Structure formats: structure tokens, C-alpha cells
Amino acid sequence: MFEELITSRCKIRKFKPSDADDLFAVLSDVQVMKFVEQPFTHAQTCDFVLKYGLCENPKIFALIIDKSKFTNIASHCPKNSDARQENSHAPCSPHLTQSTCVVGAPANEQLIGHVIFHPFHDENLEKEYGKDGIYELGFVIAKPYWNMGIATEVATSLVGYARQAGVSALVIECATQNVASIHIAKRLGFCEVTTTASLKTFVLSLR
Numbered sequence: 001m002f003e004e005l006i007t008s009r010c011k012i013r014k015f016k017p018s019d020a021d022d023l024f025a026v027l028s029d030v031q032v033m034k035f036v037e038q039p040f041t042h043a044q045t046c047d048f049v050l051k052y053g054l055c056e057n058p059k060i061f062a063l064i065i066d067k068s069k070f071t072n073i074a075s076h077c078p079k080n081s082d083a084r085q086e087n088s089h090a091p092c093s094p095h096l097t098q099s100t101c102v103v104g105a106p107a108n109e110q111l112i113g114h115v116i117f118h119p120f121h122d123e124n125l126e127k128e129y130g131k132d133g134i135y136e137l138g139f140v141i142a143k144p145y146w147n148m149g150i151a152t153e154v155a156t157s158l159v160g161y162a163r164q165a166g167v168s169a170l171v172i173e174c175a176t177q178n179v180a181s182i183h184i185a186k187r188l189g190f191c192e193v194t195t196t197a198s199l200k201t202f203v204l205s206l207r
Contacts, residue, residue: 001057005158010150012115015053019062020046022111026142027092032113035175036140061117063141063154067094068108070148112150113182115142117158120171125203133168152183159188172202 004013004190020042022136027040027048040048043158052059125134136157139151172190174181176198185192190202 002044002161005154005157005161007153009066009069010154010157011066011109012154012157014058015049015060015062016115017049017054019053019111020049023049023062023114026111026113026140029143030079031143035178035181036192042109048140053114056120060114060116062111063115063139063150064109065112065150066108066146067110070132070145113139113143115139115154115158125169129168129205129207134167134171135162135167136167136171136173138172138174146180151180152187155184155188157206159206167206169206170204172204174200174202175190176200 004011004014016149024040024042027045028042030039031040039097053061054114063070073156084128118135120134121131122134137155139154141150159170170190172185173179174185176195182200185202188204190199190204193203194201
């Protein structure tokens with residue numbers, strides 16, 4: 001698995017313990033989480049990073065932007081927000097430490113969400129693409145950075161990486177009402193394979 005991927009405006013890298021506070025500012029936003037699940041508390045965010053981002057085989061990766069390439073956007077750092085105030089009363093996991101934004105990060109870097117990239121298991125798809133050849137792709141991005149092409153940019157980079165790594169197929173799952181994610185999946189060439197009342201599944205063959 002990659003340590004980091006660089007796009008024209010972004011970086012996808014492994015999580016650090018100090019990322020929890022900035023990620024909380026994203027995952028506590030009701031609008032960001034509308035099609036995901038209930039907004040996270042700070043403690044839930046810490047546990048999420050620890051369980052899925054700091055494990056031996058991460059399932060989520062930090063999404064970092066180069067702020068110098070974005071204009072007229074206020075910093076999404078939670079240090080002056082209500083989220084930051086809540087942080088002071090919500091102790092983190094003992095394996096994570098709280099911080100004031102990302103300690104030691106370059107001045108132009110800002111965490112704005114996370115990317116999902118991990119093996120995906122589905123019996124029907126495995127019959128066509130193999131048991132270990134399918135990966136899930138997803139993204140959760142802070143609202144100030146919506147409609148800027150960031151999801152398409154990072155997804156395109158991950159498609160290229162997956163192709164070079166020998167992945168057979170990529171899957172995007174999203175809520176049936178999540179028009180933005182559906183549009184991105186179709187733009188990247190994913191084909192809809194299943195639909196339920198609440199979920200659509202798209203597949204991109206890399207063979």
C-alpha cells in the first residue's frame with residue numbers, strides 16, 4: 001500500500017495521530033455526513049482514526065490540500081470553531097494526542113477529509129474479478145471544498161494507482177440520493193451494478 005499519493009492540488013497520505021482534531025471538524029458537520037451516518041463526536045473521530053487509519057493495513061487515508069492552490073477559501077482548521085471548544089472537553093483515545101491543527105505540517109497544508117481505499121468483498125463480484133482483486137474507493141470532504149473537482153482529482157489518482165498495482169476492479173458505494181457521488185462515479189467510467197432502496201453500487205473494471 002502507498003505511503004502517499006500526490007495530485008496537482010492534493011496529497012493522500014497515511015493518517016497521523018495529530019490529524020484527529022482536524023478530521024473531527026469535518027466529520028462533525030451535519031451536511032458533510034448527510035449521506036454517510038450520524039455526525040461524529042470527537043471521541044468517535046479518535047476511535048475511527050485509530051481503528052481504520054492507524055492500523056497495519058489502513059482502510060482510510062488523510063486527504064490534504066495545498067492551500068496555496070485554492071483562493072478565497074477560509075481555513076477549515078477547527079481551532080477557532082465550536083468544534084475546537086468541544087474538543088477541550090472530549091478526551092481523546094490514549095493512543096492519540098490532541099493538537100492545534102496538524103503539528104509540524106507545512107504552512108500550506110490542510111486536512112480537509114479522508115479517502116477510503118481498501119479491499120472489498122462481495123461474492124458476486126468476486127466470481128468475476130477474483131477474491132483479492134477488488135478495492136473500495138470513497139471520499140468525505142469538508143463542505144468549503146465541495147464543487148472544486150477535488151473528489152474527481154483524488155479518485156482519478158487512485159484509479160491510476162490501482163491499475164498499476166494490479167487491482168482488478170474498483171467499487172464505489174453511495175446513498176441513492178447522493179447525486180454528487182453518483183455523478184463522479186459515472187464521470188470516471190464506473191458502471192452501476194446494484195441498487196437498493198438506500199444504496200447504489202458502481203464498479204470499474206481495471207482489466
